[in-house]
Amino acid sequence: MNEKTEKLVVLVVDDEENIRLLLEKVLRSADIDVITVDNGHKALSFLHHNKVAVTIMDIRMPKIGGLDVLKKIREQDPDAIIIMLTAFATIKTAVEAMRLGAFDYLTKPFEIDELNASVNRALKVWKLMEENRSLRALISKKLPGNLLCSDNPQMQKIETMLKKIAKSDHTLMIYGETGTGKSMVAKAVHQYSSRKEGPFIWLNCAALPEHLIESELFGYEKGAFTGAAQQRKGQLEMADKGTLFLDELSILSPSAQGKLLLALQEGEFLRVGGSKPIKVDVRIIAASNQPLKAMVERGEFRADLFYRLNVINLELPPLRERHEDIIPLAQYFINRYSEKENPSLLGPEAARKLLSYHWPGNIRELENAVKQAVVLSGSERYISPEHFVFCEEPIKPAECSLLPGETLREALTRLERKIIRTVLSECNDQVTKAAERLGVSVRTIYRHL
Known part of the structure; x- marks a missing residue:
């Protein structure tokens, strides 16, 4: 598996010891922590007290069958990711497993590459869900009540x-x-x-x-x-x-x-x-x-x-070094500039976009970006990524290289001048409007032209 999977835990549930040992060996080779148990009751007990990324479970086991365990796990955690295994594959059992919420269904004996591909897909989904949970927590988080309104x-x-x-x-x-x-x-x-x-x-x-x-x-x-x-x-x-x-x-x-x-x-x-x-x-x-x-x-x-x-x-540190403040600040500005009784909320994808941007204009640029997003979102409940339009267009790799005889300061000035001219053009050469969008003074724009 190519995916970096540090600090991930996969639970293997199978009554066959050779299967448990095989799965443990394959998964540990990919830097995944593995817990193995030999029946469904132990699996339910472990999951009740511990968090796992993925569960790999056999369908046919003594005492309590895999499908029954699958149903109970999904009742406890509707987002649980479970891969089912069976040596007695039938269309009926496969359909039933997927209906109950299984992520995937593998038939014994399975190919190692087939297992790796399934686990890789499952881990990608788990990471995405974890990221979305974190983003939702950030979105719902209010600005701290301290003097500088910062958790940094x-x-x-x-x-x-x-x-x-x-x-x-x-x-x-x-x-x-x-x-x-x-x-x-x-x-x-x-x-x-x-x-x-x-x-x-x-x-x-x-x-x-x-x-x-x-x-x-x-x-x-x-x-x-x-x-x-x-x-x-x-x-x-x-x-x-x-x-x-x-x-x-x-x-x-x-x-x-x-x-x-x-x-x-x-x-x-x-x-x-x-x-x-x-x-x-x-x-x-x-x-x-x-x-x-x-x-x-x-x-x-x-x-x-x-x-x-x-x-x-x-x-003062720049905003790009204060990641924990970006989303609470954005939601604060949304509430401040929204004219609706119930202000819009940031969607997870929009929050992800804000966190991935480097904010050269810092808090002032964030405030201006949110003002524009609030207008563009209109009556929509959630602000989407397309509502955020940033000042800087992507810089091509060639533009990031020094020209012959050029110093770093000269290169940065050249890039700043290019960005300013681009924004000026987008603002129909209205210097005041361009300055507000860039989060700089009018004098700064004139100095770079």
Whole structure:
């Protein structure tokens, strides 16, 4: 048998010792654990207390016949997989065995290849049923009630750290891919801190053109530039006595980095066009999907600002490393975006599709995929695999190879550009719509084109 069958148990029930020994030898050679018993009563007793993948049983046995045992097993477990054996094959007994729920029917003496083929088919069915049971359990599972809504051990460890981190006023640096929940972590730290009554200001640096970031962050004085008709407070000033969350910090210009460093060191800053220092009491939480240390080494980020920010840092795992969270999150989003009184449920095949995808856009991409699936499923009770359309088309093997003289970074950029252009085309070149579908900012799309 070619199928890998670790940790599987097959029960052999036959009153002939030579048959039991033969079956045990053949099955153990395929790495299957085998239990043998010589009568139906022992088989029923064993099955009452133990779980098996497949039962192989003779029809004619003393005390209680195989067909009677088959009937009792199926009454206890309607999904039980049972292969019947007999040396007295008749059409009538074969039909009766199949009517009672036998999976297959072999005639003694049987060929070893015939036995292997039957057991292989049975094990495939058993594995599929086990997978479906696991998927149904996941589908019915609700999101945990903890702070980060996760059953993932790494996320639970992060949650434990968050409650300690929140008690301090130190700068926090959060790393993670786009869509992993960095903003949720930042909000959680604010809510657990002594600043929770103060403002929580969120500035997404990637969503702003570079020339506007400084004025948005620090504010500006009247007449500081064309269009500055009146004085305006910046996000840093509005976050006084609270928390300022700087998302995608790696985008900041060198000039903005210098001003932010001064604000962190001295607790004061200058508005654009201003000359009077403004004092603030703000906790800074920053996030980046790029490793700032590597950017410092490449000369793309100020080293002094990096060390000032990197007092405490956390790294959030991508969704593809949090398999236990994918289905509960998907069902949560289904319930959230369904307009029906009784929201649709994930079917096992749809759940299998979600688990097999690698989620480059992480939770944000999952949320968008579920929104679309809810719309496409309409009034159907179960959401099917075809209702889920993912952003990334399959990448051909040739595309995964490096071109002559190409670095890994250049290859990844090339693939990202191809995916973005494909999605843009599907969205009729509507950049905002494509950005939402990809789970990235509009600025990211422009940067790759």
